[in-house]
Amino acid sequence: MKRILPLVLALAAFCTLPVFAAVDVPYDSYIFNYRQYLEFTPSPYIPDGNVSGVNLGVGAFSLPRGICVGPDGRVYVADTGNNRIVVMNPEMTEAEVITGFANTGEDGAAFDDTFNKPWGVTVSEKGQLYIADSDNHRIVVLEEGELVRIIQNPVSEMLADDYVFIPLELGVDYADRVYVIGQSMFQGIMVFNETGDFTGFYGTIPVTVSLWQRFWRLFSSQEQLSGSTLFIPTEFTGVSVDKEGFIYASCIDPNGTQAAFRLNPKGEDVIQKGENGNLGGDTYPAPNTLDYGGPSYIVDIVVRDKGIYSMLDRRRGRIFTYDDEGNLLYIFGGLGTQEGTFRQPSSIAYIGDRILVLDTDRQEVMAFKETDYGRLINEAVGLRYDGDEKQAVEKWREVLKLNENLELANVGIGKAYLTEGNNKEAMRHLKLGMNRTYYSIAFKRYRNDILKENLGNILTGFAILLVALYIWRLIRRRGAGKGDMVSDE
Amino acid sequence: MSKFFNKEIFYYYRRVLTNPIDSFYEIRHREKGSVPLALITLLVFSICFTMNRIFAGFIVNLTDPRTVNGIDDLTRILLLFVLFSIGNWSVTCLSEGEGRFKDILTVAGYALMPLIITYIPAIIVSNVLGENEEIFYNIILGFGFAWSGILILLGIMTIHNYTMLKTIVTLIITIVAMLIVIFLAVLLFDMLNQVTGMFRGIYSELTLRS
Numbered sequence: 001m002k003r004i005l006p007l008v009l010a011l012a013a014f015c016t017l018p019v020f021a022a023v024d025v026p027y028d029s030y031i032f033n034y035r036q037y038l039e040f041t042p043s044p045y046i047p048d049g050n051v052s053g054v055n056l057g058v059g060a061f062s063l064p065r066g067i068c069v070g071p072d073g074r075v076y077v078a079d080t081g082n083n084r085i086v087v088m089n090p091e092m093t094e095a096e097v098i099t100g101f102a103n104t105g106e107d108g109a110a111f112d113d114t115f116n117k118p119w120g121v122t123v124s125e126k127g128q129l130y131i132a133d134s135d136n137h138r139i140v141v142l143e144e145g146e147l148v149r150i151i152q153n154p155v156s157e158m159l160a161d162d163y164v165f166i167p168l169e170l171g172v173d174y175a176d177r178v179y180v181i182g183q184s185m186f187q188g189i190m191v192f193n194e195t196g197d198f199t200g201f202y203g204t205i206p207v208t209v210s211l212w213q214r215f216w217r218l219f220s221s222q223e224q225l226s227g228s229t230l231f232i233p234t235e236f237t238g239v240s241v242d243k244e245g246f247i248y249a250s251c252i253d254p255n256g257t258q259a260a261f262r263l264n265p266k267g268e269d270v271i272q273k274g275e276n277g278n279l280g281g282d283t284y285p286a287p288n289t290l291d292y293g294g295p296s297y298i299v300d301i302v303v304r305d306k307g308i309y310s311m312l313d314r315r316r317g318r319i320f321t322y323d324d325e326g327n328l329l330y331i332f333g334g335l336g337t338q339e340g341t342f343r344q345p346s347s348i349a350y351i352g353d354r355i356l357v358l359d360t361d362r363q364e365v366m367a368f369k370e371t372d373y374g375r376l377i378n379e380a381v382g383l384r385y386d387g388d389e390k391q392a393v394e395k396w397r398e399v400l401k402l403n404e405n406l407e408l409a410n411v412g413i414g415k416a417y418l419t420e421g422n423n424k425e426a427m428r429h430l431k432l433g434m435n436r437t438y439y440s441i442a443f444k445r446y447r448n449d450i451l452k453e454n455l456g457n458i459l460t461g462f463a464i465l466l467v468a469l470y471i472w473r474l475i476r477r478r479g480a481g482k483g484d485m486v487s488d489e
Numbered sequence: 490m491s492k493f494f495n496k497e498i499f500y501y502y503r504r505v506l507t508n509p510i511d512s513f514y515e516i517r518h519r520e521k522g523s524v525p526l527a528l529i530t531l532l533v534f535s536i537c538f539t540m541n542r543i544f545a546g547f548i549v550n551l552t553d554p555r556t557v558n559g560i561d562d563l564t565r566i567l568l569l570f571v572l573f574s575i576g577n578w579s580v581t582c583l584s585e586g587e588g589r590f591k592d593i594l595t596v597a598g599y600a601l602m603p604l605i606i607t608y609i610p611a612i613i614v615s616n617v618l619g620e621n622e623e624i625f626y627n628i629i630l631g632f633g634f635a636w637s638g639i640l641i642l643l644g645i646m647t648i649h650n651y652t653m654l655k656t657i658v659t660l661i662i663t664i665v666a667m668l669i670v671i672f673l674a675v676l677l678f679d680m681l682n683q684v685t686g687m688f689r690g691i692y693s694e695l696t697l698r699s
Binding site for chain 2: 035431436437439440441443444447
């Protein structure tokens, strides 16, 4: 009995240890590596509960379309089918409802105005709420429930006379300029200045016609041309504004190569595309099966802290997260009926350590909370973004313990070794991270070191070799001469 | 020494590199060539080719190591080699070429020698190169390919007793002939498949009905 006791105690101690078991999530978490191979990763985010209108006590949502988070952390949901805006506290436990606002008519009389299919919502830095009131053809700006201004009837030579303004998604920058995606508005994002005047289109996606298509167009008749698909730019689907005033916009790219745009004030795309040059979500063509390949259908984008941004895919219910350099950080999410899976995700928002996704079909807001793995990656990328590579290395090491195949972590550590001067370790990690540019820098330094140390030996060896060669030739010539003499005799 | 590996054969094997026209003439008219030696050259070339894909330096090597398979490489190279020989033989037979099939095999095999000689230094050099220095690796490899190409051209010209122009024209027609052979092979394979499928169908029909 005495012998068994320690064993039992040990067993008991073992059982009471906190167990870091893998959390069961109903979706896949993966990443595409340098060669576009699919690699499964630990879950960066796990489901953290659903919030529906019924939970909040305000009645079920009806086909909600837009979600956003204000600077004070409050969550706004555009409850499109019920023609109202639901405002939740940051913990998403309590809610109040905005069904209308006090407006003054053209004759100066005050009346209670209502919304008609409010689609997208956004909150400016000043805390003003912008609502895309789609079927009323206007954008309503409210502050604490009071009307600030209304943006409607855009007038411009660029717009057709019979143009009907139907705003769907919108974003506001620090100068109160409003960036609006209108229905079937393929000319670009509509920009309104702070007084509500339409100033022009912005960030049009260039149309690409392949050589092959051009070739066929040469030979097709007028009838065939009119029957074929038109080459018009893809429409934007979501818009998000970062703190510096750059506009992040998403679109549906049928080629699956670029679904995210970062537009500067001139409307030029300045996004960085990373090592793979792929910002389209899932890779196309399909790597293994259709479950993970083929172009994604990106419906919304949200900018997070430190240049990280996430995109929402409706085709497979994935959330793709990239960093400011365009490197893929993690992919998670999926379609289904279990808790934590989507049926028709339509809008994405970000608050602290949580990602919120609005599902139109489930009529719920679904929250996802970051795991250790997700948190470490986010923090490491954030530290690198701030230029604090040294501290980032510690985080990357932790990440590598959880997923030793992550190329980004290897590159992060490799770069730190490079600045430290440890070229050999830098080479090892940068090779694992498949980063040829930085590997080459480390390699050249390593090569120089070896050359410097061994220059004497190398030169001596070279000299000995030359002398040996000379002597060998001398001997050979003498031998050949003797042979000639023998043959002469 | 044996018929295929004697002193003279090795002498002309070496001389092909520097005096291709003379050596190929000897190979054609004085039986100084050896088909087994050509096949061994091909095997060594295939090994070098695979080694280049595995061991070339990280900077120049874009190959995914998981896709490298030495046996596959050997099969492909052998197939191409045989295809080229058959194609060239069938073309030159009809256009007054004097070379026999074994001469074509010998030329095609011997002509791979420069590639073997350049692959090995290229692999070594690639391991001490950084970015923007890949040109050295490419120059060495390009040199090998050019040398091999010249050997093929001169070899085919010599064994068939052709002019340069006629050699180039027959080589182009050879490529067409290779494509035709591939087409016929695929056709034959597909039809054989259908025939066996039919018999298999009849068999299963009979066994399952009774």
